């Protein structure tokens with residue numbers, strides 16, 4: 001993994017899953033890490049385990065005040081915008097309030113993080129933003145994640161815009177797209193354990209949070225603008241887009257009867 005001595009890194013969603021593994025790996029690689037989540041008790045437990053190169057910061061990133069609190073932490077070399085969550089509802093049952101909940105959880109949290117870290121990065125003319133999206137942003141194969149997929153697609157569009165504006169100022173902007181990953185994500189998205197339809201989509205074996213976190217951190221200092229955490233995903237996504245360009249929806253038969 002990339003060595004990170006002397007780097008200051010902000011990582012959101014640090015209380016669990018991919019974010020917590022990214023904090024652990026970054027500290028082990030020599031970075032000073034500020035980890036953000038709402039659950040302060042989880043962050044304190046992790047801080048006690050990992051040592052004093054990790055600083056816990058308990059914030060709700062849906063609140064505008066979180067950007068100010070992040071801004072008060074000084075300049076970061078890189079920010080990993082990872083906080084987010086899913087929900088479980090089929091497209092025709094998805095109403096606008098649910099879409100709004102997902103936009104707040106997945107888009108507003110990233111926007112507030114970026115608003116917090118960006119002023120000192122721009123002043124310095126350097127920095128890296130890594131945004132954790134989802135493969136569902138590029139190919140919405142799981143119809144019960146319609147609102148979640150739409151929010152991650154919106155996030156991916158914003159990331160493309162941020163990149164256009166910020167790269168000329170020396171700030172790199174990366175999008176990392178995980179697929180199924182074994183974290184609390186599934187139980188947060190589906191707390192009552194609704195039985196999900198069967199799919200003919202590929203890659204249903206989960207990656208570990210550690211595998212994904214390592215790729216997320218490596219992406220910060222790689223040449224790639226967009227990274228898929230599974231090696232086979234990029235090729236599959238390129239097939240999806242070729243089919244769309246040829247006028248055929250490759251996802252129309254994804255739900256099995």
Ligand SMILES: NC(=O)c1ccc[n+]([C@@H]2O[C@H](COP(=O)([O-])OP(=O)(O)OC[C@H]3O[C@@H](n4cnc5c(N)ncnc54)[C@H](OP(=O)(O)O)[C@@H]3O)[C@@H](O)[C@H]2O)c1
Pocket residue numbers: 012013014015016017018019036037038039040042059060061062082083084085086105109132133134135177178179180181182183184185186188209
């Ligand atoms: N697991 C998957 O299959 C999968 C696949 C593709 C993409 N992803 C993406 O990967 C990212 C990390 O998810 P994960 O799988 O690691 O799930 P996770 O374990 O549930 O982690 C999500 C983290 O986000 C934090 N968070 C949520 N809302 C927040 C808010 N308003 N303010 C601050 N922190 C907030 C949570 O902490 P608190 O609750 O304490 O705030 C939690 O630490 C998410 O963006 C997710 O969409 C996951």
